[in-house]
Amino acid sequence: MPSWIQPPFQRKVDPAPGAADGIMVKGSRRHEMTLRLYRDDPLLLEFDARVEAVEGKGPHWRVILDRTAFYPEGGGQPADHGSLDAIPVIDVQEEGDRVLHFTTAPLTKGRTVRGQVNATRRRDFMQQHTGQHIISASFWKESSLVTQSVHMGENETTIDLGASEIAENLLERVTRRVDAVIAADMPMSAVEAAPEELPRFTLRKPPPVASVVRLVRIGDFDCVGCCGLHLSSTGPVRLALCTGWERIRGQVRTHWQIGDRAVAYLEERLRILGDLRKHLATRDKELAESVRRLQEGNTDLRGRVGLLERRLAEFLFRDMLAATETVAETKMVTRILDNEPLNVEKSLVKALLAADNCAFALVNHLPDRLSWTLGVPPGISMNFQEMKALHLDPLGIRGGGRPPLWQGSAPASIEAECLQKTLSNILKVTLK
Ligand SMILES: [Zn+2]
Numbered sequence: 001m002p003s004w005i006q007p008p009f010q011r012k013v014d015p016a017p018g019a020a021d022g023i024m025v026k027g028s029r030r031h032e033m034t035l036r037l038y039r040d041d042p043l044l045l046e047f048d049a050r051v052e053a054v055e056g057k058g059p060h061w062r063v064i065l066d067r068t069a070f071y072p073e074g075g076g077q078p079a080d081h082g083s084l085d086a087i088p089v090i091d092v093q094e095e096g097d098r099v100l101h102f103t104t105a106p107l108t109k110g111r112t113v114r115g116q117v118n119a120t121r122r123r124d125f126m127q128q129h130t131g132q133h134i135i136s137a138s139f140w141k142e143s144s145l146v147t148q149s150v151h152m153g154e155n156e157t158t159i160d161l162g163a164s165e166i167a168e169n170l171l172e173r174v175t176r177r178v179d180a181v182i183a184a185d186m187p188m189s190a191v192e193a194a195p196e197e198l199p200r201f202t203l204r205k206p207p208p209v210a211s212v213v214r215l216v217r218i219g220d221f222d223c224v225g226c227c228g229l230h231l232s233s234t235g236p237v238r239l240a241l242c243t244g245w246e247r248i249r250g251q252v253r254t255h256w257q258i259g260d261r262a263v264a265y266l267e268e269r270l271r272i273l274g275d276l277r278k279h280l281a282t283r284d285k286e287l288a289e290s291v292r293r294l295q296e297g298n299t300d301l302r303g304r305v306g307l308l309e310r311r312l313a314e315f316l317f318r319d320m321l322a323a324t325e326t327v328a329e330t331k332m333v334t335r336i337l338d339n340e341p342l343n344v345e346k347s348l349v350k351a352l353l354a355a356d357n358c359a360f361a362l363v364n365h366l367p368d369r370l371s372w373t374l375g376v377p378p379g380i381s382m383n384f385q386e387m388k389a390l391h392l393d394p395l396g397i398r399g400g401g402r403p404p405l406w407q408g409s410a411p412a413s414i415e416a417e418c419l420q421k422t423l424s425n426i427l428k429v430t431l432k
Pocket of ligand 1: 129133216226227228229230
């Protein structure tokens with residue numbers, strides 16, 4: 001028996017099960033090809049069953065058993081995973097009155113096998129499903145909002161409501177109500193009822209089918225038609241946190257962390273808060289103010305850095321123009337920059353392009369590579385592809401462009417001086 005079935009997660013007997021309420025429990029399940037053990041005992045995780053059929057072929061076989069505790073995907077709840085005689089069951093689907101177990105290896109027809117349902121996954125989705133009932137009922141009770149659809153994902157559960165807006169304090173009121181229902185550890189029960197018996201129940205939502213329906217009740221708090229699996233009481237849901245909401249296709253979608261996930265979600269945020277507290281050397285209550293001050297300071301710093309970068313680019317530009325050589329009546333500038341910021345490099349290129357009758361070759365020595373730029377004045381043409389094939393490709397230097405500018409990068413293994421000399425030679429050949 002898995003540890004989570006032990007108290008406080010043990011079965012809780014509903015003081016008023018269906019029969020005592022005078023509700024006729026239908027026996028339709030007896031005619032099913034696969035007997036669904038999970039309906040009567042959602043806490044059953046190990047069972048023996050006979051293999052009735054094996055269909056398909058690898059990599060995924062479809063195994064049909066005479067009985068199963070595996071819950072097939074349905075009602076918004078994902079399928080159980082687990083194993084049959086240690087062969088992994090990776091999906092379970094319903095097909096008519098049969099339950100198909102998708103396995104990664106075949107099983108022998110007629111054999112008795114031991115089925116094992118993955119307890120962690122089952123517990124998780126039972127928490128999601130039970131939590132969803134409590135949340136949907138709370139939205140209904142607080143604001144008559146009807147749940148339109150539910151998605152229980154691997155990371156979160158979303159509940160879509162028939163509304164285009166959510167009142168400001170509604171989420172708070174719903175959360176308080178959900179907390180109270182979880183804390184009260186209300187018993188949950190399921191009964192089957194025929195259409196003529198439905199008026200006996202206060203249903204949150206009329207069932208969509210006109211046949212026997214399975215009703216799931218949370219004490220006297222909620223009653224609704226559902227075929228999924230639930231915990232035997234609300235306490236083991238532990239916690240439900242609304243992490244946000246958004247408008248999607250004219251509806252409101254609410255996002256939830258439920259059960260053990262919600263506890264893990266809070267624990268992770270506590271760790272993040274601890275880290276922030278350490279880095280900002282402040283108390284929890286002052287974190288937001290500290291971050292605001294940091295942002296303000298950052299904006300101020302960005303402004304100052306921008307100003308300094310512009311000044312540096314102007315200085316470097318003047319310095320370069322003072323040290324040009326002339327090749328065939330064109331000024332030529334070549335320079336190795338020592339890890340200058342991208343903004344400085346850009347400003348320099350812009351200024352050099354605008355300078356009168358100036359060709360240039362720049363190499364910026366960055367920590368992980370060299371970046372290079374070649375520029376020529378208007379009227380000068382360069383066969384870059386030929387130059388590249390001749391001088392750059394052999395060294396593994398990449399780049400491209402079109403007149404009047406070509407740019408690229410070279411691996412850090414190449415000496416900056418070597419690259420500068422190569423680019424300088426390309427310019428000289430071009431200008432002559
Ligand atoms: Zn349900």
